[in-house]
Amino acid sequence: MERSRAEKQFYALCGEIYDLNAAEELLEWDHETHMPKRGGAGRGALLGTLAGIKHQRLTAPAMREALEACAEVAEPGSVLAAQVRCARRDVEHAVRVPEKLTRALAEVKSSALGAWQEARQAADWAPFAPLFEQTVALRKEEAAALSPDGPAYDALLDVFEPEATEAMLVPLFARLRQALAPLVHAVAERGAAIDPAPVRGEFPADAQEVFGRAVAAAVGFDFTAGTLHPAAHPFCVGINRDDVRLTWRWQEDDFRPALFGILHEVGHGLYEQGLDPEWQRTPMGEATSLGVHESQSRLWENHVGRSRGFWRWALPRLQAQFPGAVSCQVDALWPVLHAVEPSLIRVEADETTYNLHIAVRFELERALFGGDLSVSDLPGAWDDLYEELLGLRPPNVVEGVLQDIHWALGMFGYFPTYTLGTMAAAQLYAAAERELGDLEERFAAGAFDSLLDWLREKIHRQGGRYPGPELIERATGKPLAPDDLLAYLERTMADVYGF
Numbered sequence: 029m030e031r032s033r034a035e036k037q038f039y040a041l042c043g044e045i046y047d048l049n050a051a052e053e054l055l056e057w058d059h060e061t062h063m064p065k066r067g068g069a070g071r072g073a074l075l076g077t078l079a080g081i082k083h084q085r086l087t088a089p090a091m092r093e094a095l096e097a098c099a100e101v102a103e104p105g106s107v108l109a110a111q112v113r114c115a116r117r118d119v120e121h122a123v124r125v126p127e128k129l130t131r132a133l134a135e136v137k138s139s140a141l142g143a144w145q146e147a148r149q150a151a152d153w154a155p156f157a158p159l160f161e162q163t164v165a166l167r168k169e170e171a172a173a174l175s176p177d178g179p180a181y182d183a184l185l186d187v188f189e190p191e192a193t194e195a196m197l198v199p200l201f202a203r204l205r206q207a208l209a210p211l212v213h214a215v216a217e218r219g220a221a222i223d224p225a226p227v228r229g230e231f232p233a234d235a236q237e238v239f240g241r242a243v244a245a246a247v248g249f250d251f252t253a254g255t256l257h258p259a260a261h262p263f264c265v266g267i268n269r270d271d272v273r274l275t276w277r278w279q280e281d282d283f284r285p286a287l288f289g290i291l292h293e294v295g296h297g298l299y300e301q302g303l304d305p306e307w308q309r310t311p312m313g314e315a316t317s318l319g320v321h322e323s324q325s326r327l328w329e330n331h332v333g334r335s336r337g338f339w340r341w342a343l344p345r346l347q348a349q350f351p352g353a354v355s356c357q358v359d360a361l362w363p364v365l366h367a368v369e370p371s372l373i374r375v376e377a378d379e380t381t382y383n384l385h386i387a388v389r390f391e392l393e394r395a396l397f398g399g400d401l402s403v404s405d406l407p408g409a410w411d412d413l414y415e416e417l418l419g420l421r422p423p424n425v426v427e428g429v430l431q432d433i434h435w436a437l438g439m440f441g442y443f444p445t446y447t448l449g450t451m452a453a454a455q456l457y458a459a460a461e462r463e464l465g466d467l468e469e470r471f472a473a474g475a476f477d478s479l480l481d482w483l484r485e486k487i488h489r490q491g492g493r494y495p496g497p498e499l500i501e502r503a504t505g506k507p508l509a510p511d512d513l514l515a516y517l518e519r520t521m522a523d524v525y526g527f
């Protein structure tokens with residue numbers, strides 16, 4: 029095929045795949061925000077049809093031909109080579125995983141989800157165990173289809189974090205465990221909990237929404253290209269860079285869940301809004317990985333949103349929005365935002381213990397797919413690891429192994445991206461400060477644009493140009509490592525607890 033024709037054909041076919049993905053995302057957002065209760069069955073059929081069309085398009089000879097023709101002419105390191113690399117992942121996945129297995133995975137997903145809910149209600153692992161066993165067996169089959177010679181866990185991880193491997197993650201998590209577990213134990217031994225009084229009060233939902241929107245807009249989220257809706261779980265969906273949808277939830281006696289939830293999703297949203305318009309509807313025109321996506325949300329939630337500089341700007345605004353509710357000064361509020369409280373539930377964890385929750389899941393997933401842990405031993409192994417790492421033993425499976433939905437949906441290899449993102453956030457923030465100077469003084473003046481511009485250039489506009497680990501190394505000048513995260517947490521703990 030002639031070069032220009034091959035490229036034209038390639039981009040046309042990939043544009044359709046992009047649109048099909050966007051349609052799926054829009055349906056997912058609608059499912060969580062507007063769909064009536066009885067809409068589920070019809071929605072399942074709709075999603076099935078879309079998935080079928082996408083599979084046909086990805087495996088069609090025309091796609092294979094256009095992809096190979098472009099691969100032949102793409103110069104190493106060029107944009108076209110990156111486009112081919114991104115497109116090839118989806119094509120290979122569709123080609124390698126037999127349709128029968130794809131269907132079996134979809135089918136087990138809905139029954140496993142039902143069994144997981146039933147098991148949670150009964151606070152009993154037994155109703156879920158057989159379906160979990162099937163899910164693991166099918167994922168092992170999928171991993172073998174994707175990578176016949178490689179470790180099963182790497183194939184699963186690669187779906188969420190391209191080019192990350194178990195061998196790369198093991199030392200990262202070992203260092204985190206080694207450094208964080210003693211820190212958490214030391215805080216526990218101190219016994220003195222931080223008084224949460226400064227953050228308690230009455231925070232009506234509508235006023236929280238006004239405040240959350242004002243903060244989102246101030247840090248750079250563009251509401252002419254994005255929306256914020258209430259939902260049971262906070263999340264962000266990027267239909268395209270001009271249509272980014274965030275959700276939020278709130279608690280009326282504490283402003284933190286809503287504010288930090290919104291800042292987290294705004295971080296995801298800024299990434300989507302910052303993708304290069306030139307690459308829209310192309311394989312490279314999307315975020316490069318889940319880990320890098322999470323680095324953006326954690327950076328705005330923790331490094332910006334929990335900083336003293338941010339609160340010098342935000343506190344007077346919060347006090348104006350909720351008269352009489354938060355009457356303290358920044359110095360009294362700040363320790364409450366960084367308090368360490370080991371708990372059993374991941375989604376409620378503070379920024380220090382959070383990564384230990386992920387370490388537990390990483391350890392168990394590896395063992396399940398490496399073959400040395402059986403499904404029946406999983407609940408006990410979960411409890412033992414919580415006791416070892418967090419000093420707490422779950423009293424039941426609802427507060428233990430059944431707390432997250434991910435495994436019920438068959439999502440193995442997903443959890444580590446949360447910690448990779450948290451590490452990358454600390455490394456990116458440290459690099460930005462090295463290049464831009466003191467950021468907190470600027471936050472105190474309500475100026476968030478220099479940090480956002482830096483992230484736009486280093487991360488957002490790059491889209492899928494480089495795989496996650498390479499992108500972080502290019503942006504920060506060193507390979508992804510836990511050093512900056514540990515330095516940040518140790519510095520913060522010394523400040524809060526006087527270590």
Ligand code: ZN
Binds near residue numbers: 296325
């Ligand atoms: Zn996130």
